[in-house]
Amino acid sequence: MASVRILIIEDDRSIATNLYDFLTGRGHTVDAAADGVTGLHLAITHAFDAIVLDIGLPGMDGIKVCSKLRSEAHVDTPVLMLTARDTLQDKLKGFEHGADDYLVKPFALKEVEARLTALHKRSSGRVTEKVLTAGELTLDPRTLLIQFAGAEVKLPPKCIRLLELMMSQPGRVFSRAELEHGVWGDSQETSDTLRSHMHLLRRALVEAGGHDPIETVHGLGYRLLERARPV
Ligand code: CA
Numbered sequence: 001m002a003s004v005r006i007l008i009i010e011d012d013r014s015i016a017t018n019l020y021d022f023l024t025g026r027g028h029t030v031d032a033a034a035d036g037v038t039g040l041h042l043a044i045t046h047a048f049d050a051i052v053l054d055i056g057l058p059g060m061d062g063i064k065v066c067s068k069l070r071s072e073a074h075v076d077t078p079v080l081m082l083t084a085r086d087t088l089q090d091k092l093k094g095f096e097h098g099a100d101d102y103l104v105k106p107f108a109l110k111e112v113e114a115r116l117t118a119l120h121k122r123s124s125g126r127v128t129e130k131v132l133t134a135g136e137l138t139l140d141p142r143t144l145l146i147q148f149a150g151a152e153v154k155l156p157p158k159c160i161r162l163l164e165l166m167m168s169q170p171g172r173v174f175s176r177a178e179l180e181h182g183v184w185g186d187s188q189e190t191s192d193t194l195r196s197h198m199h200l201l202r203r204a205l206v207e208a209g210g211h212d213p214i215e216t217v218h219g220l221g222y223r224l225l226e227r228a229r230p231v
Helices: 014-023 035-043 064-073 088-096 111-123 157-167 175-188 190-207
Strands: 005-009 030-032 050-054 079-083 099-103 132-134 139-140 145-148 173-175 212-215 221-224
Touching: 005 014, 005 035, 005 111, 014 030, 014 111, 030 035, 035 050, 035 064, 050 064, 050 111, 050 175, 064 079, 064 088, 079 088, 079 111, 088 099, 088 190, 099 111, 099 221, 111 175, 132 157, 139 157, 145 190, 157 175, 157 190, 157 221, 175 221
Parallel strands: 005 030, 005 050, 050 079, 079 099
Antiparallel strands: 132 139, 139 145, 173 221, 212 221
16 A cells, blocks of 8 residues: 555544554554644645544644635645544534545544545546536536536535536436445445535535535436526
8 A cells, every 4th residue: 555644633642642553554654743733733834645633622623623724724635534423413514624534433443544545545636627517507627616606616625526526427317326436436435425415515506506406316316407497
């Protein structure tokens, strides 16, 4: 497995030490911070391929760190969130603030490594393409500027990827498996992840353009419509 530069932001000393020892032992370069402010500073001032970010941190929590990283520092290093609770609300909150993936404690160290390398591989493998359009929607893969009916749509990274995929072939039905594979690769395991991102994506589109251009095709998957559905 290729060597990856990883930042661990985790205040639980034994979890942090286990992660550090395991990942360095696997040949990765690892840096660690035990609180949100230090972690955010490191994430902004140094180049990492992926970040492991605990939600419960002293001072500034993981959600805040992720949100500042994305919206203030404009750093798009992939973030794997760690949390003690497995709730849909936590997931939505994490994804909404720019997390790319999510693991619930306790987790297997090998699982962390697999997720991190998958995140890194996908973020470095992005190809630049021409501006995509579908009806009133436009998406520029270079700037990640998305507009719907003239209004800018702000989306977390994975929602952008999801939309980009569906915009590559408007009108076509994409199966859940196809979307999961296209956005998260093979490491994706929880069926909730696609549903959560689809929910965020559709909500953001409705807010920007006044209607939902995505149709749930029962038993098959989802399709992006080029024209608004008749009411
Ligand atoms: Ca913690």
